[in-house]
Amino acid sequence: MEDRGAGFESELELELDEGSIVARAQDGDLAAFEQLVIAYQDRLFRLAYRMLNDRGEAEDVVQDALTAAWRGLPMLQDVRAFGGWAYRLATNRCLDLLRKRSAHPETITDLEDLRSATEFRATYGPGGSDPAYEAETAARQDSLTTLLNTLPPEQRACWLLREMHGRSYAEIGATLKISQSAVRGRLARARHEIAEGMSEWR
Amino acid sequence: MSEQPVQGQVITSQLIASLAARTALETPGVLRLEPTIQGFLARLGPAALQNLRNPGSQNGTYRHDGVTATISDGTARIHLDIATDIAYTALNVAETVKHRVRESISHTGLTPGRVDISILAIEPQPRTKLS
Amino acid sequence: MAVDDVPRLGCGRSIDRIWATIDQPPSPHEEKCEQCQSARERLKKLTEATRSLRESDLHNTSLKPRLSVKNAIMNVARAEIRRSRRIALHGKENGTTEISEQALSSVIRFAATAIPGIHARRCHIEIRSGGNDPSGEDRPSGNTATAANEGAHLIINLRVAAAPSVEIPRTVDSLRQRISNAITACVGISAGTINITVEDLYDV
Structure with a gap:
């Protein structure tokens, strides 16, 4: 399939602020929208993958969320709100999918995917050439992701949005339709559960 | 169904659409038809020949990927959706396309009617960096 | 269900409070309180694991959507732009x-x-x-x-x-x-x- 999106090469070299890129995309500028897709697709995929543990479903979430973002763009009041809104669209799709899954509990996670992510991780890391350090890091990450998957979906979303993606309490609250103090409560609970679990792991 | 041979052959609206598309794409300053014309031309290669051998109805409208051709009582009307190169003056490009399309239609024996053009995009030529 | 309830240790301190000062030296209470010390220990391990997962996910080339995802999004955008x-x-x-x-x-x-x-x-x-x-x-x-x-x-x-x-x-x-x-x-x-x-x- 040919790609006609990258027409404005000389303009793409210009580093635009995100607000200007969003404003242009609101006017239907495809090159600008493509920049937003490139900027957000990986982040949203990482969120969705850690929520769903399924590559295909995570890709569907990214596609649905960013397609919905394109359609809703003209209605967005504040260009600075795009990021939070994109995260909200993706998070809510993940939660919807998990609700459907719990109604059909035969769905299982993509073990092949989990394995490949783990293998990659084992060879990557700040430890560099120290195999013991790498093994230690990999084990710690494994126990973290395993414990993460035992949390209720909304608590997991809270934790991922805050700890993996650095989103604000206000934004997370708006996404989950709860107060900021409820966000703090859920985060504290999630951290507590995971920390307890990790200490039992060894 | 009025199958009147024109110069011994029936010209279909699909063939006229292909002719108009090719003519437009050969005009300097036209980057492409909107949306993709590539698939259309690929499919049209053998199909166009097929149409000459098995002529269909002469009257009718054919619409595909940025080009619409309507033949009515020996007159062909065209609508083209194009993207032009920002290095050219879009309005002049459109006038040249009209002129050329009308000329190539007249070679088929049909009467060239209106050629309407929508300029849907103006962009720098890909891979040619403007300084 | 009391979702706003912040978990507390036996000594009365909230996990939240320990978390907030995890990067600082332990407070006088924390230095003496065993429960606080072990909570700090656990949370520190969690912080490290969190940072390490964040970094490795960020650099994990297999944790990206395929190109077809972007193409599908852009095709929809392109198809719908004609309304301008x-x-x-x-x-x-x-x-x-x-x-x-x-x-x-x-x-x-x-x-x-x-x-x-x-x-x-x-x-x-x-x-x-x-x-x-x-x-x-x-x-x-x-x-x-x-x-x-x-x-x-x-x-x-x-x-x-x-x-x-x-x-x-x-x-x-x-x-x-x-x-x-x-x-x-x-x-x-x-x-x-x-x-x-x-x-x-x-x-x-």
Whole structure:
């Protein structure tokens, strides 16, 4: 399939602020929208993958969320709100999918995917050439992701949005339709559960 | 169904659409038809020949990927959706396309009617960096 | 269910409070309290594991969507963009020429890239018809306006973000000139009125 999106090469070299890129995309500028897709697709995929543990479903979430973002763009009041809104669209799709899954509990996670992510991780890391350090890091990450998957979906979303993606309490609250103090409560609970679990792991 | 041979052959609206598309794409300053014309031309290669051998109805409208051709009582009307190169003056490009399309239609024996053009995009030529 | 309940240790301290000061030396209470010390220990391990997972996910090339995802999104965007407004430029006997607001906007934005310290944002274009045709449009093609009528002209409303350092009046003047030249050169019509609004300052 040919790609006609990258027409404005000389303009793409210009580093635009995100607000200007969003404003242009609101006017239907495809090159600008493509920049937003490139900027957000990986982040949203990482969120969705850690929520769903399924590559295909995570890709569907990214596609649905960013397609919905394109359609809703003209209605967005504040260009600075795009990021939070994109995260909200993706998070809510993940939660919807998990609700459907719990109604059909035969769905299982993509073990092949989990394995490949783990293998990659084992060879990557700040430890560099120290195999013991790498093994230690990999084990710690494994126990973290395993414990993460035992949390209720909304608590997991809270934790991922805050700890993996650095989103604000206000934004997370708006996404989950709860107060900021409820966000703090859920985060504290999630951290507590995971920390307890990790200490039992060894 | 009025199958009147024109110069011994029936010209279909699909063939006229292909002719108009090719003519437009050969005009300097036209980057492409909107949306993709590539698939259309690929499919049209053998199909166009097929149409000459098995002529269909002469009257009718054919619409595909940025080009619409309507033949009515020996007159062909065209609508083209194009993207032009920002290095050219879009309005002049459109006038040249009209002129050329009308000329190539007249070679088929049909009467060239209106050629309407929508300029849907103006962009720098890909891979040619403007300084 | 009390979701707002913050978990507490036996000594009464909340996990939240320990978390908030995890990067600082232990408080006098924490130094003496065994429960606080082990909670700090556990949370520190969690912090490290969190950072390490964040880093490795970020650099994990297998944790990215395939190219087909972006293509599918862009195909939808492309297919739906055709609804943008059209402006008629010419209405001669051998056929009309119209231009999408989209195409005009891209010429305007492209012109703006030549002005340092300016980022073009939203652009809205109107057609004001001349006095000779008060009813407006004689064409049945819906929301198409005509720019080539006698006296009719474009009204371009462009919103921009400026770098904090630019001298706005002079920059806006040269931007206006640049846009005017570009519309003439790239489209072949005169630009009419160009309204520029500086709506934001962007960080450099």
